[in-house]
Amino acid sequence: MSDKVTLTPLNTEPEIPAVRGTRFHEQNISDPRTETVPNSALYDADPTGHTDHDSDPNLQKLRELLFLREMELLRKLEKRLNDPLQHAQETSEVIAEALLLRSQQKDNMLYTAFEPMSERLLNDAVRKNPMDFVNVLFPLMGPAIRRSIAETFHSMLEGFHKTMEQVFSWKGMRWRWQAMRTGISFSEVVLLHTLLYRVEQIFFIHAETGLVLSHVYNEGVVTQDAEMVSAMLTAIQDFARDCFTGKQESSLDSLQMGEFTIMVERGSSAYLACVVRGSVPLEFKEKLRDTMIALQLKFADALNSFKGDTEKFLPARWDLENLLDARYADEDAPLPFWVKLLPVVLVLLLALGGGYLWHNVQQQNIAREEAKKYMEASFSQVGNEPGILLVEARQDAPDHWEAIYLKDRFAEDPQSLLDAKGIDPETYTLQVIPHVSYEADMLTKRVKERISPPESVSMVFDKDGTLYLRGEAPMSWILQARQEALALPGVEKIDMSGLIDPRVDELKRMIALVETTVVEFPSGKDVPVSEDAAKLAKAINTLVDIEKLAGSMNVTVNLTIYGHADATGSSKFNYEISQARARTIAAMLYNRGSAIPIAIYGMGSEHASQEPSEYTGNQTSRKVELRVHLAQLPSDTVLNILH
Amino acid sequence: MISKKICMIGAFSVGKSALVARFVHSIFSDQYLSTVGVKISKKVIDLNGADLTMVLWDMEGKDDFADVHMSYLRGAMGFFTVADGTRRETLTMALRLRELALETAGDVPHIIIVNKADLDWEISDAQLADLEASGIRIIRTSAKTGLGVEEAFTTLAEAMMKN
Numbered sequence: 001m002s003d004k005v006t007l008t009p010l011n012t013e014p015e016i017p018a019v020r021g022t023r024f025h026e027q028n029i030s031d032p033r034t035e036t037v038p039n040s041a042l043y044d045a046d047p048t049g050h051t052d053h054d055s056d057p058n059l060q061k062l063r064e065l066l067f068l069r070e071m072e073l074l075r076k077l078e079k080r081l082n083d084p085l086q087h088a089q090e091t092s093e094v095i096a097e098a099l100l101l102r103s104q105q106k107d108n109m110l111y112t113a114f115e116p117m118s119e120r121l122l123n124d125a126v127r128k129n130p131m132d133f134v135n136v137l138f139p140l141m142g143p144a145i146r147r148s149i150a151e152t153f154h155s156m157l158e159g160f161h162k163t164m165e166q167v168f169s170w171k172g173m174r175w176r177w178q179a180m181r182t183g184i185s186f187s188e189v190v191l192l193h194t195l196l197y198r199v200e201q202i203f204f205i206h207a208e209t210g211l212v213l214s215h216v217y218n219e220g221v222v223t224q225d226a227e228m229v230s231a232m233l234t235a236i237q238d239f240a241r242d243c244f245t246g247k248q249e250s251s252l253d254s255l256q257m258g259e260f261t262i263m264v265e266r267g268s269s270a271y272l273a274c275v276v277r278g279s280v281p282l283e284f285k286e287k288l289r290d291t292m293i294a295l296q297l298k299f300a301d302a303l304n305s306f307k308g309d310t311e312k313f314l315p316a317r318w319d320l321e322n323l324l325d326a327r328y329a330d331e332d333a334p335l336p337f338w339v340k341l342l343p344v345v346l347v348l349l350l351a352l353g354g355g356y357l358w359h360n361v362q363q364q365n366i367a368r369e370e371a372k373k374y375m376e377a378s379f380s381q382v383g384n385e386p387g388i389l390l391v392e393a394r395q396d397a398p399d400h401w402e403a404i405y406l407k408d409r410f411a412e413d414p415q416s417l418l419d420a421k422g423i424d425p426e427t428y429t430l431q432v433i434p435h436v437s438y439e440a441d442m443l444t445k446r447v448k449e450r451i452s453p454p455e456s457v458s459m460v461f462d463k464d465g466t467l468y469l470r471g472e473a474p475m476s477w478i479l480q481a482r483q484e485a486l487a488l489p490g491v492e493k494i495d496m497s498g499l500i501d502p503r504v505d506e507l508k509r510m511i512a513l514v515e516t517t518v519v520e521f522p523s524g525k526d527v528p529v530s531e532d533a534a535k536l537a538k539a540i541n542t543l544v545d546i547e548k549l550a551g552s553m554n555v556t557v558n559l560t561i562y563g564h565a566d567a568t569g570s571s572k573f574n575y576e577i578s579q580a581r582a583r584t585i586a587a588m589l590y591n592r593g594s595a596i597p598i599a600i601y602g603m604g605s606e607h608a609s610q611e612p613s614e615y616t617g618n619q620t621s622r623k624v625e626l627r628v629h630l631a632q633l634p635s636d637t638v639l640n641i642l643h
Numbered sequence: 644m645i646s647k648k649i650c651m652i653g654a655f656s657v658g659k660s661a662l663v664a665r666f667v668h669s670i671f672s673d674q675y676l677s678t679v680g681v682k683i684s685k686k687v688i689d690l691n692g693a694d695l696t697m698v699l700w701d702m703e704g705k706d707d708f709a710d711v712h713m714s715y716l717r718g719a720m721g722f723f724t725v726a727d728g729t730r731r732e733t734l735t736m737a738l739r740l741r742e743l744a745l746e747t748a749g750d751v752p753h754i755i756i757v758n759k760a761d762l763d764w765e766i767s768d769a770q771l772a773d774l775e776a777s778g779i780r781i782i783r784t785s786a787k788t789g790l791g792v793e794e795a796f797t798t799l800a801e802a803m804m805k806n
Contacts, residue, residue: 208718209648211698224670227646231683231698232671238714239679308647308720308803 197278198326200260203230204295204316206306207271210234213299213313216320233273237264265289267296269303274323284325291319368398375428378421379403386441387411391433401428408437410445436489443467443490450488451481457499465492475501476554503553510546511628514539519585521622523566526580529619539626540588546628547596558629560599561585566621567608578602581624646696647803650716652744653725654736655704658758661786662725666793667699676703680712690800697800711740719748721803723795725756728764728783741779752802753780756795760785 064071080086102110126133175193179186191198200221204214212230217223237252251271255262261280265272265288272292276284295316296303302312376393379401383390387408396402405414415430436442440461447459447467457471467485469478478499485491517539519528528536543559550557563582565574579602586598608621653659660673660682667684675682680703687696700719705711716722722744726737737755744753755774757766760783771781782798784791 206718209720210700210718211646211648225668225685227696227698228670228683228685231648231700232675232679232681235679235681235683235700235715238717239681239712242712242714307806308645310644310646 191277194328195278196327196329197276197280197284199274199276199284199324201275202320202323203233203273204313204320205230205234205271205273206303207234207266207269209306209308211306211308211310213270213310214316214320216317216324218324218326230273233262263288265292267292267303269306270296270299272320272323281327284323287325288323291323295319375401375423378418378423381421382414382417385412385414385417386439387437388414388417389435389437396429399427402431403428404431404433406435407432408435408439408442410442410449411437438490443488446488447485447491450484451477453477453481465490466495467491467493468495468498470498472500472502474553475504501553503549507546507549507553507555507630510542510549511630514542514546514626514628517626518620518623520619521577521581521624523568523619523622524577526577526584528581528584528624536585536588540585540592543589543596543626543628544592544594547594550630555630557596558599559589559596560601560627560629562625562627563600563602564607564621564623564625565603565605566618567605569605571604574604574608575602578604581622585624585626644694644696645804646698647720647800648698648700648718649799649803650700650702650719650722650744650748651725652702652711652716652722652737652740653704653756654727654730654733654740655706657704657725657727657730657733657737658786659701659704659725662756662758662784662792663699663701664786665789666796676701681715686796688796688800690797690804695800695804697796706736711743713743713747716744716747719744719751720806721752721799722748723754723756723799725758726766728757728759728766729762731765734766734770738774752799752806754795754799754802755779755781756784756791757781758784758786760790761787 080090099110171193172190175189176186178184179189182189184192198218201215201217201223203212203226205212210231210233212226215223215226215230223229236255240252241247241250251264251266253264255264259277261276263272263274263276263280263285265274265285270292272288272295274288298319299313299316372395375395379390379393382388383393383405388411389406391404391406393401393403403414407414414432415425418428418430419425440463443461443465444459453459453469454471454473454477457469457473460468460470462468469481473481478496478501482494482496485494517535519532519536519539521528547557561582563578563580565578565581567574569577579600582600582602586600589596589598605621608618651659651663660676663684663686667686669682669684671682671684673682682701684699684701685696686699687694689695700715702711702715704725722741724737724741724744726734734755734757741753741755745751757764757771771783775781780798780802782791782795784795786792
């Protein structure tokens with residue numbers, strides 16, 4: 001404060017001017033210079049601010065005389081303190097210095113006071129304008145995040161690649177078995193088999209103090225405290241040197257422990273210690289040496305003036321990480337070219353074999369399908385043959401069929417029809433059920449069998465079931481065949497109009513010849529005139545022939561002989577002579593040995609024509625007439641046949 | 644990050660190892676002491692808000708200092724020489740070792756620790772006061788109670804940081 005108010009202790013309590021308000025009071029308390037002033041001395045007043053002395057005008061006067069200046073000062077002070085604006089202005093002038101002073105004290109009070117506020121401020125600011133913070137942080141965080149992500153991805157991919165390579169190979173499975181058998185973890189087994197070498201850890205160590213300057217290690221390597229390890233390594237080297245050489249310049253180059261080697265590469269004031277698993281290749285040793293030289297040069301000053309500050313050696317990390325090498329064996333031993341090709345060849349062979357098999361299967365399927373179609377078609381075709389009906393054809397096994405046929409007695413054997421089609425009888429079973437077919441072919445065969453027609457007869461069925469017979473056949477057969485054929489199922493009608501019996505014609509011709517023969521007689525005589533003798537003989541012969549022919553045809557022949565007389569003479573005589581004339585002919589026939597039953601009628605002159613001469617009469621009326629009858633055949637049938 | 648190599652030397656059976664056992668961290672067993680002759684431990688202390696890593700080389704106690712692996716002292720940035728308050732000769736040994744250490748490590752901060760403060764001592768306060776008067780820092784400790792151990796580390800650390 002620029003204007004300092006000094007209150008000196010007063011022994012005369014009542015003379016102290018009363019000051020209203022509490023600010024002044026507080027201010028006084030915090031001011032060490034007022035410590036000795038008893039509060040009561042300043043505030044011995046009633047709440048209204050009026051003391052008993054106020055009423056005394058003399059005392060008031062004295063007070064003014066004595067403390068006029070101080071009272072003025074007090075009033076100013078009171079005004080200042082009660083004016084917040086002025087108070088703030090004054091505080092603003094000293095607040096920075098005050099904070100600085102307080103921060104130098106080690107009581108953390110400022111920090112405690114500001115911490116929640118600054119936290120809230122930062123939170124609010126970030127919430128309100130996050131982009132501002134992003135913009136500020138991005139250049140710092142971006143590269144770091146990118147690098148971190150890239151490294152994570154890299155190691156992850158490497159690990160993944162390695163694992164995939166091992167897990168899905170035959171070798172991998174073998175190793176898994178080994179891991180299960182021995183109880184070693186699979187990754188350890190893989191490492192044992194594939195690792196040629198791996199740099200597990202690298203220590204960059206200050207030679208004299210044994211303090212670690214930098215330490216890097218490979219992914220997944222279990223490490224111990226680098227500082228202690230570095231110190232111990234240095235101690236061991238010192239120990240070895242002390243015990244075995246005693247020479248300061250000599251050094252331990254490597255330590256071998258089982259599969260681990262600790263390689264030491266010395267610089268003038270620092271050394272690199274690498275923990276390597278597996279056998280170390282020569283080129284790595286060279287790389288190690290080069291790195292050591294480079295580091296020695298790079299950090300020459302820092303190394304020489306080293307007092308324990310390892311921060312300066314942070315950049316060495318990049319050099320060291322380049323040394324974190326690892327090499328894995330792809331194969332146990334280099335394989336000949338053809339062995340490497342073997343899987344390819346095998347795969348090709350498998351593919352070819354598979355393709356061939358597939359093709360064969362396809363072909364077999366096609367062939368099977370075709371065979372199936374052929375079988376179905378064949379069974380069906382046989383079923384369409386006359387008199388055969390296919391009830392069912394089905395495949396009861398991949399290569400076997402069963403067929404059921406209905407077969408007419410006159411139809412061909414389905415088995416032989418199938419044989420003719422070249423179908424192996426082993427591939428099917430047949431069931432044949434007899435039946436009667438109404439098909440024309442079958443009917444024809446059935447009729448033929450029943451009526452046995454002569455070769456000269458042809459038969460035709462029309463669709464209405466009418467049987468047409470054509471050609472020449474004996475009458476007896478014709479008559480019998482008609483009956484028999486009509487008895488057969490399927491034969492509705494028979495048309496025999498096309499059938500001819502040649503003997504019937506002969507018979508008809510001979511009968512006509514006989515019946516047209518007129519044998520005349522001399523008047524009053526029963527012996528024919530000599531001119532007609534030959535005619536008569538011929539007729540007699542013909543009758544004999546007729547008898548024979550009709551006999552062969554199972555037809556009985558009857559003969560009626562009518563005798564006639566002319567109108568001359570008596571009627572009685574005429575009957576007698578006409579009868580005698582008929583008898584003459586009959587006798588002649590008998591004489592020829594004929595057995596034809598003959599009926600003789602003497603017609604007298606009933607049919608005599610008018611004579612030109614009353615006395616001589618008409619010779620043509622003196623005659624005999626022959627009439628032939630075919631008997632023992634139903635006349636209507638015979639007529640029917642004949643016409 | 645600051646690291647310091649400090650060594651701890653002393654006569655046989657002055658209680659060096661016991662002294663630090665409760666206060667430091669080590670990955671190595673005590674067998675190292677009798678084989679390699681040194682056991683490495685580590686202690687990180689907070690010095691004015693910054694971490695200081697003290698790599699402690701606890702050297703095997705010998706009654707004959709000719710047997711001491713002095714090469715372990717090379718590069719030490721500070722050291723303790725430990726004496727046993729109940730055995731006067733160990734202080735003598737400590738003083739001689741101190742000189743040897745100074746020869747090897749150079750003029751580095753160091754403290755003479757007189758251990759076993761919880762027992763009756765042969766070494767008198769006057770003796771120690773004389774030494775202190777000659778500029779040697781001395782700290783009385785008890786491995787049993789832990790008395791003075793942290794102080795010893797902090798004092799040496801501060802001295803080393805100033806150095």
